[in-house]
Amino acid sequence: MFDWWESLSGYFVYSVIGLESKSAEALHFFIYDTLKIFILLLGIIFAVSFLRTYFNTQKVRLYLQKRSQLSGNVLAALFGIITPFCTCSAIPLFLGFMQARIPMGITFSFLISAPLNNEIAIAMLFGLFGWKITAIYIGFGLLVAIFGGYIIGKMKLERYVLIPINPIEGELEAVHISLRFDKRLREAWANSFDIFKKIYLYVIAGVGVGAFIHGYVPADFIARYAGGDAWYAVPLAVAMGIPMYSNAAGVMPLVEVLTQKGMLLGSALSFMMAVTALSLPEAVILGRILHTRLIALFFGIVALGILAVGYLFNLIL
Amino acid sequence: MKIEILGTGCAKCAALEKAAKDAVAKSGKFAQVVKVDDIMKIMEYGVMSTPGLVIDGKVVSSGKLLSIDEIVALING
Numbered sequence: 001m002f003d004w005w006e007s008l009s010g011y012f013v014y015s016v017i018g019l020e021s022k023s024a025e026a027l028h029f030f031i032y033d034t035l036k037i038f039i040l041l042l043g044i045i046f047a048v049s050f051l052r053t054y055f056n057t058q059k060v061r062l063y064l065q066k067r068s069q070l071s072g073n074v075l076a077a078l079f080g081i082i083t084p085f086c087t088c089s090a091i092p093l094f095l096g097f098m099q100a101r102i103p104m105g106i107t108f109s110f111l112i113s114a115p116l117n118n119e120i121a122i123a124m125l126f127g128l129f130g131w132k133i134t135a136i137y138i139g140f141g142l143l144v145a146i147f148g149g150y151i152i153g154k155m156k157l158e159r160y161v162l163i164p165i166n167p168i169e170g171e172l173e174a175v176h177i178s179l180r181f182d183k184r185l186r187e188a189w190a191n192s193f194d195i196f197k198k199i200y201l202y203v204i205a206g207v208g209v210g211a212f213i214h215g216y217v218p219a220d221f222i223a224r225y226a227g228g229d230a231w232y233a234v235p236l237a238v239a240m241g242i243p244m245y246s247n248a249a250g251v252m253p254l255v256e257v258l259t260q261k262g263m264l265l266g267s268a269l270s271f272m273m274a275v276t277a278l279s280l281p282e283a284v285i286l287g288r289i290l291h292t293r294l295i296a297l298f299f300g301i302v303a304l305g306i307l308a309v310g311y312l313f314n315l316i317l
Numbered sequence: 318m319k320i321e322i323l324g325t326g327c328a329k330c331a332a333l334e335k336a337a338k339d340a341v342a343k344s345g346k347f348a349q350v351v352k353v354d355d356i357m358k359i360m361e362y363g364v365m366s367t368p369g370l371v372i373d374g375k376v377v378s379s380g381k382l383l384s385i386d387e388i389v390a391l392i393n394g
Binding site for chain 2: 056085163
């Protein structure tokens with residue numbers, strides 16, 4: 001799809017500017033990757049934003065209300081992909097679900113899945129790794145969300161919610177969103193542009209550093225110095241991913257290059273999931289209504305799930 | 318008329334508060350704009366994605382940063 005652009009940018013670097021060897025390779029990579037990712041980012045974020053104008057958390061709550069364990073966890077994790085969600089809404093969302101008597105485990109399945117499957121991460125993955133890896137990431141992310149939530153539900157941790165919850169009496173009202181088609185398009189475009197403005201600098205920085213590594217760092221670097229297939233590669237990847245929360249745009253170009261330099265795909269997947277799913281700001285926000293022990297358990301269970309995915313992939317790929 | 322902005326301090330919430338104030342000025346109506354930070358109060362309105370916009374006790378929007386013109390339309394509507 002982007003072959004023409006690869007040749008064109010290559011022609012520009014090698015023939016028009018007349019660069020050679022390593023600096024040329026790095027520059028070619030940078031120009032090629034940046035534009036490709038920008039186009040894909042805008043396209044995918046627009047598509048996801050448009051889809052999301054048909055969903056909102058009120059609707060999701062209604063669907064999840066009378067679900068039993070497991071089927072509820074599965075549905076909640078799936079809704080996490082298509083429902084617009086922002087970390088800053090974690091508290092009202094959590095309380096709103098609890099008020100509707102949705103079991104806590106199901107609520108957590110949603111809370112794990114929603115940031116994991118955010119539109120930026122999906123767009124970056126698709127642009128850099130193609131649809132197969134994106135599908136694997138989403139699929140295993142869903143598994144982590146489903147089983148993480150299921151286990152939290154089984155542990156009966158409701159006592160760790162620190163503020164009283166008044167259940168809503170009677171039936172919940174269905175929310176109808178009646179928006180004209182062109183208005184949905186406009187809203188989706190505004191949202192995409194908003195997100196793009198926020199992240200384009202990170203993409204440039206990420207691809208820039210990636211291009212440098214691509215051109216200058218030897219191909220077996222990770223295998224030689226960072227233990228490509230050592231047992232600690234996956235936990236190390238997860239630990240490094242946690243402080244990079246919500247910065248998928250800047251981090252993923254680096255991961256792409258590191259996999260070319262010998263990082264195993266399982267470690268890479270674990271790293272990317274840790275970046276999106278283990279978000280410190282979300283933990284801090286939820287800490288205002290949940291006991292630290294519950295948040296620690298939530299983090300621990302998700303981290304274990306991500307580790308399992310990493311080891312599994314390093315083993316089979 | 319009373320306009321309430323529901324939000325616990327995200328960037329979009331502050332932006333919506335400013336847009337609401339500008340919208341009131343633009344509409345020429347007399348309205349009071351209040352920011353609601355208390356999570357229990359926000360939950361009473363049943364809003365699950367912030368920022369929420371409430372006009373005279375009725376939730377008219379949630380999870381969205383509306384433009385000034387959109388708020389003006391809501392004020393007049």
